[in-house]
Amino acid sequence: xxxxxxxxxxxxHSPSKERSYKDVCMNACAAAARILNDPSVEFAALNAAxxxxxxxxxxxxxxxxxxxxxxxxxxxxxxxxxMCGKSLLFTSVGSVSCVKNPIQIPxxxxxxxxxxxxxxxxxxxxxxxxxxxxxxxxxxxxxxxILPDHCLISHAAKNRWRRYxxxxxxxxxxVASSIDEISHFKKPRHxxxxxxxxxxxxxxxxxxxxxxxxxxxxxxxxxxxxxACVYGCGSWAEVTPAVSVGCVTSGTGEQxxxxxxxxxxxxxxxxxxxxxxxxxxxxxxxxxFLDSRFLSNETTxxxxxIVGIGNTGDARDPLSSSVVEFFFKHSTESLAYGFYxxxxxxxxxxxxxxxxxxxxxGSDYYxxxxx
Amino acid sequence: xxxxxxxxxxxxHSPSKERSYKDVCMNACAAAARILNDPSVEFAALNAAxxxxxxxxxxxxxxxxxxxxxxxxxxxxxxxxxMCGKSLLFTSVGSVSCVKNPIQIPxxxxxxxxxxxxxxxxxxxxxxxxxxxxxxxxxxxxxxxILPDHCLISHAAKNRWRRYxxxxxxxxxxVASSIDEISHFKKPRHxxxxxxxxxxxxxxxxxxxxxxxxxxxxxxxxxxxxxACVYGCGSWAEVTPAVSVGCVTSGTGEQxxxxxxxxxxxxxxxxxxxxxxxxxxxxxxxxxFLDSRFLSNETTxxxxxIVGIGNTGDARDPLSSSVVEFFFKHSTESLAYGFYxxxxxxxxxxxxxxxxxxxxxGSDYYxxxxx
Numbered sequence: 151x152x153x154x155x156x157x158x159x160x161x162x163h164s165p166s167k168e169r170s171y172k173d174v175c176m177n178a179c180a181a182a183a184r185i186l187n188d189p190s191v192e193f194a195a196l197n198a199a200x201x202x203x204x205x206x207x208x209x210x211x212x213x214x215x216x217x218x219x220x221x222x223x224x225x226x227x228x229x230x231x232x233m234c235g236k237s238l239l240f241t242s243v244g245s246v247s248c249v250k251n252p253i254q255i256p257x258x259x260x261x262x263x264x265x266x267x268x269x270x271x272x273x274x275x276x277x278x279x280x281x282x283x284x285x286x287x288x289x290x291x292x293x294x295x296i297l298p299d300h301c302l303i304s305h306a307a308k309n310r311w312r313r314y315x316x317x318x319x320x321x322x323x324x325v326a327s328s329i330d331e332i333s334h335f336k337k338p339r340h341x342x343x344x345x346x347x348x349x350x351x352x353x354x355x356x357x358x359x360x361x362x363x364x365x366x367x368x369x370x371x372x373x374x375x376x377x378a379c380v381y382g383c384g385s386w387a388e389v390t391p392a393v394s395v396g397c398v399t400s401g402t403g404e405q406x407x408x409x410x411x412x413x414x415x416x417x418x419x420x421x422x423x424x425x426x427x428x429x430x431x432x433x434x435x436x437x438x439f440l441d442s443r444f445l446s447n448e449t450t451x452x453x454x455x456i457v458g459i460g461n462t463g464d465a466r467d468p469l470s471s472s473v474v475e476f477f478f479k480h481s482t483e484s485l486a487y488g489f490y491x492x493x494x495x496x497x498x499x500x501x502x503x504x505x506x507x508x509x510x511x512g513s514d515y516y517x518x519x520x521x
Numbered sequence: 522x523x524x525x526x527x528x529x530x531x532x533x534h535s536p537s538k539e540r541s542y543k544d545v546c547m548n549a550c551a552a553a554a555r556i557l558n559d560p561s562v563e564f565a566a567l568n569a570a571x572x573x574x575x576x577x578x579x580x581x582x583x584x585x586x587x588x589x590x591x592x593x594x595x596x597x598x599x600x601x602x603x604m605c606g607k608s609l610l611f612t613s614v615g616s617v618s619c620v621k622n623p624i625q626i627p628x629x630x631x632x633x634x635x636x637x638x639x640x641x642x643x644x645x646x647x648x649x650x651x652x653x654x655x656x657x658x659x660x661x662x663x664x665x666x667i668l669p670d671h672c673l674i675s676h677a678a679k680n681r682w683r684r685y686x687x688x689x690x691x692x693x694x695x696v697a698s699s700i701d702e703i704s705h706f707k708k709p710r711h712x713x714x715x716x717x718x719x720x721x722x723x724x725x726x727x728x729x730x731x732x733x734x735x736x737x738x739x740x741x742x743x744x745x746x747x748x749a750c751v752y753g754c755g756s757w758a759e760v761t762p763a764v765s766v767g768c769v770t771s772g773t774g775e776q777x778x779x780x781x782x783x784x785x786x787x788x789x790x791x792x793x794x795x796x797x798x799x800x801x802x803x804x805x806x807x808x809x810f811l812d813s814r815f816l817s818n819e820t821t822x823x824x825x826x827i828v829g830i831g832n833t834g835d836a837r838d839p840l841s842s843s844v845v846e847f848f849f850k851h852s853t854e855s856l857a858y859g860f861y862x863x864x865x866x867x868x869x870x871x872x873x874x875x876x877x878x879x880x881x882x883g884s885d886y887y888x889x890x891x892x
Contacts, residue, residue: 227654238779238815244615244746245651268820271688274738276745277775280616281652283598283744317642367645373654374647375615380752381778404648407752408609444609449639 151493151520152186152194153352153459153474154179156202158212158486159345160400160455163502168486170211172500175488178205179498182351183490194353196234196260199361202349203230203253207363210304214347215251217304218365220311221372226302228365229379229403232256235358235387235394239263242379244280245372248296249288253363255279258292278379314369345482346378348385348398350459352474358396358459360385360412367403376403382413388420395419397458401482406454408444411435419460427460427475428515435479435511455480457487471521478503479513494518522864522891523557523565524723524830524845525550527573529583529857530716531771531826534873539857541582543871546859549576550869553722554861565724567605567631570732573720574601574624578734581675585718586622588675589736591682592743593689597673599736600750600774603627606729606758606765610634613750615651616743619667620659624734626650629663649750685740716853717749719756719769721830723845729767729830731756731783738774747774753784759791766790768829772853777825779815782806790831798831798846799886806850806882826851828858842892849874850884865889 156178163171182198185191207215218226230252231242241259246252263275279287288294346364353359362384366376377399378384383406387396395416399406406412418434419427439445439454456479463472476489483505490498503512527549534542553569556562562569578586589597601623602613612630617623634646650658659665717735733755737747748770749755754777758767766787770777777783789805790798810816810825827850834843847860854876861869874883 237818239818240779245654270692271685272821273689273740274773274775274821276742277778278746278751279742279744280746281654281744283616283652283742287742287744314642318644321641369644371647371650371654371658373650373652373658375649375651380649382753382781402645404645407648408611410753447608447610450643450645 151472151474151491152354153476153491154182154186154198154202154489155350155457155459155476156206156488157348157398157400157457157478158206159347160480160482160485161345162483163486167211168502171486171502174206174209174211175486175500176498178202178349179488179490181205182349183492186351186353187492193261193264194355195351195357195359196232196257198351198353199232199349199359200253200257202351203347203361203363204251206347207251207253210306212347213345213365214363216302217307218302219368219370220303220307221366222369223372224311225299226365227372228252228363229376230256230361230363231378231384232260232361233359233385233387234260235389235396237264238388240277240381242278243284244278244375244379246281246284246288248285248299248302249294250297250302253361254294255284255288255292280375281373310368318369346376346384346400348400348457350396350398350457352394352396352459352461356389356394358387358389358394358461360387360396360398362398364403377406380407382410383407384412386412386416388416390420392462393420393422394461395458397456399454399456401454402450405445405448405452409439409442411439411454411456414438415456415458427477428513431456431477431479432513440481453482455482455485471519474518474520476516479511480505481511485512489516491518493520522843522862523725524847524862525553525557525569525573525860526721526828526830526847527577527859528719528769528771528828528849529577530718531851531853531856532716533854534857538582539873542857542873545577545580545582546857546871547869549573549720550859550861552576553720554863557722557724558863564632564635565726566722566728566730567603567628569722569724570603570720570730571624571628573722574718574732574734575622577718578622578624581677583718584716584736585734587673588678589673590739590741591674591678592737593740594743595682596670597736598743599623599734600747601627601732601734602749602755603631603732604730604756604758605631606760606767608635609759611648611752613649614655615649615746615750617652617655617659619656619670619673620665621668621673624732625665626655626659626663651746652744681739689740717747717755717771719771719828721767721769721828723765723767723830723832727760727765729758729760729765729832731758731767731769733769735774748777751778753781754778755783757783757787759787761791763833764791764793765832766829768827770825770827772825773821776816776819776823780810780813782810782825782827785809786827786829798848799884802827802848802850803884811852824853826853826856842890845889845891847887850882851876852882856883860887862889864891
């Protein structure tokens with residue numbers, strides 16, 4: 151038995167493009183499932199999560215890899231992170247440019263920790279690399295192709311950037327001297343903000359890996375680091391004998407860093423003594439994000455989402471029964487997601503969850519018992 | 522009443538240079554105390570912690586700012602982070618070069634959050650910047666001077682780098698094919714490893730700020746991010762009505778990231794219901810660092826240290842009694858530190874703590890009751 155959860159961002163997904171978002175989630179689930187289904191693949195959960203993220207990065211619809219939001223200077227700069235539940239290793243890349251699939255860098259970093267030789271002179275292997283150094287390591291050590299910047303810029307991203315830069319330049323040209331005066335400027339459309347993509351994979355050996363990748367927020371400053379590359383914030387995975395969990399976050403990166411949302415939700419699931427998983431996730435999202443004391447001075451809406459898989463019971467023991475639970479919760483307008491569990495579903499379930507006037511957050515939950 | 526704690530690294534401090542390490546800690550305490558003593562200074566704890574760190578950065582003895590360990594390419598690249606207990610804001614800079622005092626970048630970032638205008642078009646202010654983007658922001662927005670790289674390289678750092686690079690190059694030239702064969706290579710001397718500096722300041726308004734700055738590990742890869750710039754890992758500060766805490770970590774950055782040591786120790790101090798502070802710190806250091814499940818696969822020694830200040834009782838109410846507690850704990854060979862509390866000491870207490878054969882960790886604790 152294996153399971154896959156993916157999401158194409160907690161943000162806003164135009165209803166007119168809903169089919170396309172579902173398709174990319176379907177393809178991401180399928181890419182992970184192909185790997186999880188192959189008994190010859192080593193580090194299956196790790197490779198499957200990376201494969202799912204790569205599909206999401208390659209889509210111009212998502213804010214990761216090709217088609218990412220452009221930074222203030224008009225370039226693509228990406229963050230990505232990856233955590234392995236069995237080894238508890240987290241690796242990441244921050245603010246890297248000219249790499250088609252940023253998630254490949256943390257994958258190679260983590261494999262270097264798991265399989266590379268120990269340094270005879272005691273050099274410590276890095277967990278996180280950023281900027282030009284990350285790009286060089288990707289090329290020289292991991293053999294990842296470096297592309298010209300324009301190869302990662304989509305037509306839509308360029309247009310969004312022109313519109314946003316126009317707003318800033320218009321404001322700078324004005325002589326507005328107070329917030330009141332300049333608050334009349336048209337804000338970017340909510341629908342233009344798309345966030346971090348993510349994937350969680352549970353493999354047949356019982357390992358769970360969680361991965362996220364992001365192009366960051368529109369007009370971000372060059373060198374800005376978002377939650378996808380920060381320990382505990384963009385993804386979390388832990389495997390214990392009785393409970394395993396993997397989760398990934400999406401939304402406003404700075405808020406997800408301040409609240410360390412991935413780790414906090416995972417930690418409460420691992421400590422579960424009673425209470426259903428949806429109740430735990432709902433309570434944690436409310437307490438650790440919406441009502442968090444770390445966000446008490448926020449000047450913008452609290453926009454976040456979490457997607458994850460919990461696995462109770464020993465998945466490595468085929469005679470015991472294992473419960474796989476898939477969950478998500480978001481305070482953003484929408485969340486595009488996909489979910490697949492082998493032996494229970496013939497194809498991935500893909501959908502776009504939307505919050506409504508009566509439901510200030512969107513959430514859902516599926517549970518499967520596998521014997 | 523105000524208090525200052527500083528350290529010049531948990532690592533190894535040559536006995537022959539002990540006087541110099543004490544002097545730099547003395548100067549760092551004095552720089553902070555001058556600011557904390559001046560009632561006209563705004564954001565006193567923040568400015569004092571930054572001033573103390575700047576003194577430590579400027580010393581060629583410490584591994585921060587001038588005299589930092591050089592990266593594999595022979596350049597200085599620094600990380601620094603700063604957390605404010607009242608606002609719960611953490612800002613940082615990662616892998617920045619050509620800046621004399623890297624701590625100035627998180628200071629300007631945090632002041633932008635605390636005092637800058639809200640963006641009329643909803644742009645989110647960054648918490649962390651890295652690499653070239655950080656350097657450009659420092660120069661263009663914060664007005665920080667950019668220096669040629671060689672201005673930050675000390676004679677001793679250059680010599681250490683030549684020796685370490687020589688070891689790697691020697692190994693690369695050899696045809697060693699197994700760990701056994703190459704384990705005969707001479708390892709860098711323990712005494713050559715110095716780590717992150719830190720400062721914690723409690724001001725007369727009851728705010729606590731914690732700051733750390735680091736040149737990273739010897740021969741680190743270009744773009745490697747260490748704990749000083751990672752949320753929860755290099756520094757932590759929280760002010761609550763009853764208990765306030767600030768702490769900073771030092772040691773092997775990757776181990777301090779995996780264990781989120783600064784936040785974990787602070788969290789246990791904040792939750793204190795019974796038990797003395799030294800017992801809490803000792804237990805947390807053992808459980809959350811030395812015995813941490815996140816370090817169970819480590820191939821190198823667990824080298825870390827923590828320095829902090831706890832403040833119980835309402836320091837803002839002069840009629841209530843306030844207890845100020847200073848603590849440190851380290852598994853490294855030594856830790857150089859300084860501590861000062863106004864109205865209780867005529868000058869800072871500075872010392873180098875050394876672990877011994879009978880004491881596998883070094884630690885100490887001082888408590889002052891102020892009425």
